[in-house]
Amino acid sequence: MLDLFDKIKERNGENGEKDENEEDGEAYQRITIPPTVHVHRYYYSGNKEFQGPIITGGPTVVVANHPDTGEQMLVDVTLPTGAPLIAHDKNAITYIYSSPPQRVSIKFRKFPFDPNKAVVEYHSGRGVKRRIREHVADHVERKREHRQQSPAIEAVKTCASTTHKALKDTGNQARNLIKQVGGAAKSIVSVVPGVTPLLNPSDDGATRKYRNKVRAAASRDARTATPFVPTIR
Numbered sequence: 001m002l003d004l005f006d007k008i009k010e011r012n013g014e015n016g017e018k019d020e021n022e023e024d025g026e027a028y029q030r031i032t033i034p035p036t037v038h039v040h041r042y043y044y045s046g047n048k049e050f051q052g053p054i055i056t057g058g059p060t061v062v063v064a065n066h067p068d069t070g071e072q073m074l075v076d077v078t079l080p081t082g083a084p085l086i087a088h089d090k091n092a093i094t095y096i097y098s099s100p101p102q103r104v105s106i107k108f109r110k111f112p113f114d115p116n117k118a119v120v121e122y123h124s125g126r127g128v129k130r131r132i133r134e135h136v137a138d139h140v141e142r143k144r145e146h147r148q149q150s151p152a153i154e155a156v157k158t159c160a161s162t163t164h165k166a167l168k169d170t171g172n173q174a175r176n177l178i179k180q181v182g183g184a185a186k187s188i189v190s191v192v193p194g195v196t197p198l199l200n201p202s203d204d205g206a207t208r209k210y211r212n213k214v215r216a217a218a219s220r221d222a223r224t225a226t227p228f229v230p231t232i233r
Contacts, residue, residue, distance in 0.1 A: 008035060008061055008074060040064040040093060049087045052095065057081030064093060066108050066115055075106050075118045101126045 038060055044067040062075045067090050080102060084095040095104040103123045109115055147153060 008037070036060045038062045040088070043067070043088055043093060044090060045088075047089045049085055052084045052086040054083045055079050055081060055095075062093065062106055064106075067091070068108070068110060069115050071116070073108070073116070073118055075120065077104060077106060077120050079104055096126055096130070098126070100124075103127060 036056070036058065040063065043064040057080050058078065060077050060079045062077055063072065064075070065072055079095060080097055082097050082099070084097045084104075087094040087096060091110075092105050092107040094106070097103070101124065103126065105121045105123065107119045107121065109117055109119060
């Protein structure tokens with residue numbers, strides 16, 4: 001950074017030497033006022049736009065590398081006060097102000113012009129292309145907000161939410177009803193004679209007891225039955 005300020009001082013002839021006053025012959029020291037410096041460290045690394053800092057305005061030295069030669073360039077500009085949007089492209093660095101709308105462009109020259117010189121242009125307005133882009137983006141945003149705030153869309157959303165909740169409540173009520181009906185049917189069937197064997201043996205303890213009794217009776221019948229003895233005729 002010191003080398004950069006030395007270059008600026010050398011270019012502006014600000015060496016701090018004493019000058020003679022022609023009227024009274026008194027010597028005085030020239031006071032050097034450091035200029036405002038804006039360093040675009042990453043120019044050029046692609047087309048981009050970003051919010052710049054708050055600028056007090058006035059004479060400024062813009063430092064950037066030439067996009068083609070890569071040589072560091074010191075460009076004198078006069079910037080307005082404000083917080084501009086800064087745009088980088090392959091040909092220029094542009095400071096874009098909103099209030100009042102104006103632009104300051106630093107354009108880097110190419111062959112056959114001298115690449116060691118830059119052209120500074122001052123324009124009113126934010127530019128036709130940028131105004132069109134901003135207008136389209138603003139229109140799209142307003143349409144999106146209008147759709148979100150539309151009474152019809154809000155009514156559809158409310159209806160859909162209510163329907164979903166109603167269907168969910170209906171499903172819960174149906175499941176509860178099925179459980180209740182199933183429990184009542186099970187109680188009725190359990191008291192009907194001859195129906196118990198048709199139930200799932202793992203349903204309750206009474207069914208298991210019944211199954212055990214059936215097995216015990218079958219075992220007794222098998223033991224008391226007359227054995228069949230085959231004869232040879």
